Amino acid sequence: MNVRTDFDGVMAAAGGPLYVVTAAGADGPAGCLVGFATQTSIEPSRFLVCLSRVNRTWRAAAGAAHLGVHLVPATARPLAERFGGETGDEGGKFAGVAWRPGPHGVPLLDDCPARFVGRVVTRIDLGDHEGFLLAPEAADAEEAPPPLDLADVADVEPGHPA
Secondary structure: OOHHHHHHHHHHHHOOEOEEEEEEEOOEEEEEEEOOEEEEEOOOOEEEEEEEOOOHHHHHHHOOOEEEEEEOEOOOHHHHHHHHHOOOOOOOOOOOOOEEEOHHHOEEEOOOOOEEEEEEEEEEEEOOEEEEEEEEEEEEOOOOOOEOEHHHHOOOOOOOOO
């Protein structure tokens, strides 16, 4: 029995929706694909996103007061491939992607109509990831299509190791 392998198998079987988290960085917009995210409270509304400490989005988020959280629709696999399989350290992930500045300058992706901007309430050390607990301040959900699932992108090579 290998606990790590078995645990990874349980998590892969569980699946879950994918998100793109965005931040307005000092050197331009930053964003990455996130599978570690969940609502943590109903009242008050709170949401936790976990960012790998090795990527550019974490560096941008570390100095940000607000982050954008975009539920990736099942029809937007190319967007997931870009934000999950490329690194912002080597080029602009936002080149050729339709987006606009939202509240607090947070980048909002046009291809993700279900999204929110949250104020960073606290940051939590979670090992190789840092958790950002967010208080939603603006949200769009008029057209909330079915989300892309973790299993749908299992073949995408990450731009950075975890």
